[in-house]
Amino acid sequence: MNLSAVLPLKFEKGKTNSFEQCKLLFQSLLKFGQNLHFEEFLVVTPKQDMASIEQELELYSAHLPLRFIDEKNLIPDAMNRKGVGGWRKQQLIKLAVSSIVRSTYYITFDADVLLKNTISNEDLIINGKALLQHQHKSVRPLWWKGSAEILKVDPEMDTLGMNVTPAILHTQTVQNLKNHLSQMEGRTWINQLLLSYHGLPKSLWKKSIPWTEYSLYYLFLSNLGKLEEVHQLAKKPVLVSSKSVWSTVDFDQWDPTIAFQQDKVPFLVVQSNKQIPIENLRDKLSPYLN
Template sequence: MPEEHVFLDRFTQQLVDPNKDLLTILLPILPSKSELGYVLNQMRTFSRFADMGSILEYLIITPHRYRRELETFFREQLPEQVPGIAAGKFRIVTDGDCIPEANPDFQWYRDPAEYWWNGWLTQQLVKLACAPLVRTPFYMVMDADIFAARPFSARDLFEQTPCTDGSAVCDSKQEHQLRAKNDCHRLYGDERDQNLEWWENTALNLQLDVKLDWDCMPGVTPQIMATHVSLQLGRWLESRFQTCCWHGLLLDIGDRHNWRRGDEGKLWSAPWTEYSVYFLFAYHSGLHSAFHVDVRNADEQILQDWASWKPCEATFGLGRGHMSLVQSRMELDPAAIWQRIQNCWPDSSSEHQGEDQAELHAQPLITNTVAGQLEHADGPLLMHAKAHRHALDNGSSTR
């Protein structure tokens, strides 16, 4: 084992009931009218299509000043509007519960207003930093604009193979190993590929040199993460950069990255993202294959114009994709989206019946509907994310 991996905890095999204790949904939100409207759409569709008993809980994350407002929404208002959703399914926490630097009482509190990118980075960071609050071996990061489009249970989102002594997560009878299906897609390696920039910036800023298959790279939200991997990520960052506070380290990296770009006359860019940090570490540490399996085309793009979109045919009628979304950046009224989709429910014969696993393996996790036009160029299939291994301005964060 490489010297820098000695500090890593060897995972102890977790035995769970995959019908109720396998998955948590992690949802960072702000209580704006549109955001809550999207959440309402999500819950209406999840109550219809998702086996909510198979999801342990929703972990709702918000800035501290909104906690009480969201507690009222999720525990009182939402159950009234969606009777099939139990108030006890939701646990509200603040970003300060996960990230000390986001807590106003913390001595090194970072006000998001100080630099506008602090708020953006904090929203990325909570998806990693809230892992200690997760009570299941896996959690799925969600956005509010996602809605369910096909019957599913948490178990359908995992590959099940025979459990062995080396398996990280197995069912309580130790018959099946459970690994999260994560969508992967091709990166094209030209200036239009923003995802490539995210991966390169992350490798550079974390000083990593990881061989990656550019033909099958993890996608974006929704994405399933392993709680153990996120916990080990924090330990690895603190060990590698000799700091006590890995949350502050990633925020400091963001500051330095963009100060440096500003000095060079360049525009702001993402120094890292939650998924590029998580998966680069998972590959680097060798933990990825214990908790994840790549599934090509699990994120399927069906690009349609809003005006001509017929969701009952194009989204719900195809029977493809457990979930879908209308991009929130289009700033459409959630009520207008609901008006389009509310009559698209299939008959009761399509309720979740635990379809054949081989068939489910090929099904996309999410169908991304009504997005902007994508243009792809050919590029290399295999590249290296090379860290140039120059030190950060001050070597490391030393808090």
């Protein structure tokens, strides 16, 4: 089954240095992704960063079908809007790419994801259905309640939802979701989602409503009754390892050997916003990625 990938990326130094961390993602894809074939690998960046990012990632272009996209072309309504920061732009980008993706499914990446086991497309898309890793909605209840409010559906908080990046999305379903959002009140889907942000007339401002791309996607698909038409549902980890690192304390005590050699779930997250020094991260990971 054909599969594409999307990675929102910004060129930055200091702070979380997610750009340097993304090189570890690409190293992991080269080491463990020999049987993983992407129709396209979309790297979505601010225009001012694109030349630098293309140059820095040139090494990986020989092995991966990288295509660099100006974020402004995907999410024009979100540009120069007060309060729309990097995390929110990433979420919009992961929905917006469905308009240009040519494959049936696409997988979402962030710079802090790693591939740690050898896998193929057939391991991720089984009998034409993409893996979807469940997570209970009680883990992040505000996301589910906010998304349900936007979609005007019942959040069904006592049921399972889906986990976060990396996730595999059905391209046509994301398109249908965006069309649905646009038809709700006659705005573009981006403006519909950004009603709680500055930029539209004050009369349209609403109390801030939390949402994510995944909670919107899952609720939309679930309410259509089509989850199992396009996804293989899994209650246990099948995409994101439980051996992921979510804090600096986790990292200090983390043994990569367990994650890379004993745990068979393909992807790992070492969360970039915890400001783990990139040198420390390289030191721990280099024996497994080189």
